[in-house]
Amino acid sequence: MKRNKITLAGVGLLSASALMLAGCASGNDDAGTGETEGDATAIISVNGSEPQNPLIPTNTNEVGGGKILDAMFAGLIGYAADGSVFNDVAEEITVDDPQNLTVKIREGLTFTDGEEVTADNFIKAWNYGALASNEQLSSYFFEDIEGFSYDEDSELSGLEEVDEYTFTIALNKPASDFAQRLGYSAYYPLPDVAFEDIAAFGESPIGNGPYMLEGEGAWQHDVGINLVTNPDYDGPRTPANGGLDIKFYASQDAAYADLQAGELDVLDAIPDSAFETFESDLGDRAVNQPSAVFQSFTIPERLEHFGGEEGNLRRQALSMSINREEITDVIFQGTRTPASDFTSPVIDGWSDSLEGAEVLAYDPEKAKELWAEADAISPWSGEFQIAYNADGGHQAWVDATVNSIKNTLGIDASGAPYPTFAELRGEVTDRVIETAFRTGWQADYPGLYNFLGPLYATNAGSNDGDYSNPEFDELLSQGISATDAEEANGLFQQAQEVLLRDLPATPLWYSNVVGGFGETVENVEFGWNSVPLYEQITKIG
Structure with missing residues (x-):
């Protein structure tokens, strides 16, 4: 069947003119697995982490839960290894202009309980995610749809069902x-x-994707989750294996x-x-490649000494106290690159020459000067700490970072x-943490805006430091409204220059995906987002 598709990798923007993502999703070349002589019934064991919350798509914004949901659900589109898009549930998505889209989904697709997937399933799910009283972590992703409100329960009036398999999306900007x-x-x-019972559903989700829960008890909290293939999945990600045994580890060393x-x-x-030895340990089974992952730490403005002008001076001083080059060389053995912005070099629009980026350079003398200026406003007291999860392999870099700060x-x-x-x-999430804490971002989709809007826009769902700056918000709005990619990226770069002044988060480094696989598996490929x-x-065999 003839396929028409648009490749978005390296573009980041859709044209404002009528544009169509169309094709026979079940045969998309970009997403297909190809021929294999492997055992199509074998279970593949992979690492994971206990999700923060029950597995509800609109309330999951962290990697551990996200990887599981991506295996169990199919969206309108998917992303190939290089970040290009392909249709999954969608038959076509027509962008009539930057504020209006028409979505037609494929007929005959089902959830694993047998219910057919229709336009109404998308409309209901998005309305649930956007409803203020539901307090979903990803509600921000519906902000651009007509009818969205942070302050009160309001239906997404911009979603309209045309027929059982077609709906339109009207954006408010x-x-x-x-x-x-x-x-x-x-x-x-x-x-x-x-x-009927969203809490119960989150513990035992019913999806429409390549994999499904093995059965009752498939999710053992803090132990792992077992998925088997969904025999009714009809799409471009049809598994070449029999399922996934996702193991939750207390440490990466284990x-x-x-x-x-x-x-x-x-x-x-x-x-x-193992950074120094894993490539020699694993040989051609070692993986070390750039990915759309950014690492930082965040200091909420509500903490003592970190509000107003004093806080701004202290953030700059702390940033310039960190020897990023040394830490990435010694701790990470070249698997990280010191950050020069808030995004990722693998995303179109990245820049290493933003005005104000010197705040990310190691400068002990300037750091001391700025700290002294802050002390003149209010003398420092207490201990500076960076919180991290011990099950994620973060102790070494956190220790090196705080030692650099302490020594400076x-x-x-x-x-x-x-x-x-x-x-x-x-x-x-509950805003009760009383220290700085590690943060980062693994891109949701391959666009520059995704590293900025969800993390730093006023009221954004992943804005963990509750940052708000009207100047940044306005530049972000102008950028996402621009239909020319170069113009949009220029506005996003200006928005980042505001962030470099305010440091709502302190950029540290860009991460490679660093992994490996065993001798008994093949066809292992890591995507643009490190998964x-x-x-x-x-x-x-």
């Missing part, structure tokens, strides 16, 4: 990359049963030990203790470990 966003998990459909012992097939996070500024500084990611994120393409993996 131009968002030229909106179609490109639609592969993110916040935009997944939900079956009707989800709304996961790496299992990989070496043949107890784990694929690992997407090598521990820092002469203050007490230390890491503050939390046993699990869920515990750390719980305090961050393996699980459906392609096969057991040998």
Whole structure:
């Protein structure tokens, strides 16, 4: 069947003129797995982490839960390894102009409980995610749709069902990359049963994607989750294996030990203790490639000494106290690159020459000067800490970072470990954490805006420091409204220059995806966002 598709990788914007994502999704070449002689029934074991929340697409904005949802659900579009898009549930998406889209989905697709996937399943799911009283972490992704409100329950009036398989999307302002966003998990459909008891659904989700829960008890909290292939999935990500055994590890060292012992097939996070040796250990089974991942730490303005002018001076001083070059060389063994902005070099529009980027350079003398200026406003007291989850392999870099700060500024500084990611994120989300904390971003879709809007726009769902600056918001709005890619990227760069003045988060480095796989699997490929393409993996023989 003839296929027409648009490739968005390296573009980041859709044209404002009529544009169509169309094709026979079940045969999309960009997403297909190709021929394999592997065992199509074998279970593939991979590493993961306990999700922060029950598995509801609109309330999951962290990597551990996101990887599971992406395996269990299919969105309107998907992203190939290089970040280009392909149709999944969508038959075509027509962008009539930057504020109006028409979506036609394929007929005959079902959820794993047998319910047919229709336009109504998307409309209901998005309205649930956007409803203020539901307090969904990803509600921000519906902000651009007509009818959205942060302050009161309001239906998304911009969603209109045309027929059982067609709906339109009217935006309240131009968002030229909106179609490109639609592969993110916040935009997944939900079956009707989800709304009967959403809490119960989150513990045992029913999706429409390549994989589904193995059965009752498939999710053992803090242990792992078992997925098997969905025999009714009809799309471009049809698995070449029999399912996924996703193991939740207390440490990356334990996961790496299992990989070496043949107890784990694929690992997407090598521990820092093995950075120096993993490529020689694994040979051609080692993975070290650029990905759309950015690392930082955030200091909420509400903390003592970090509000107003004093806080601004202290953020700059702390940033310039960190020897990023040394830490990436010694701790990360070249698997990280010091940051020069808030995005990623693999995304179109990245720049290493922004005005104000010198605040990210190691400058001990300037750091001391700025700290002294802050002390003149209000003398420093207490200890500076960076919180991190001990199950994520962060201790070494946090210790090196706080030691760099301590040695430069002469203050007490230390890491503050939390046993699990869920515990750390719980305090961050509830706004009760009383220290700085590690943050970062793995892109939801391959666009520059995605690194800026969700994290730093006023009221954004992943704006963990509650940052708000009208100048930044306006530049962001102008950028997303621009239909020319070069113009839009220029505005996003100006917006970042505001961030470099305010430092709502302190950029540290860009991450490579550093992983590996066992001797008994093949067809292992890591995508643009550092996540393996699980459906392609096969057991040998």
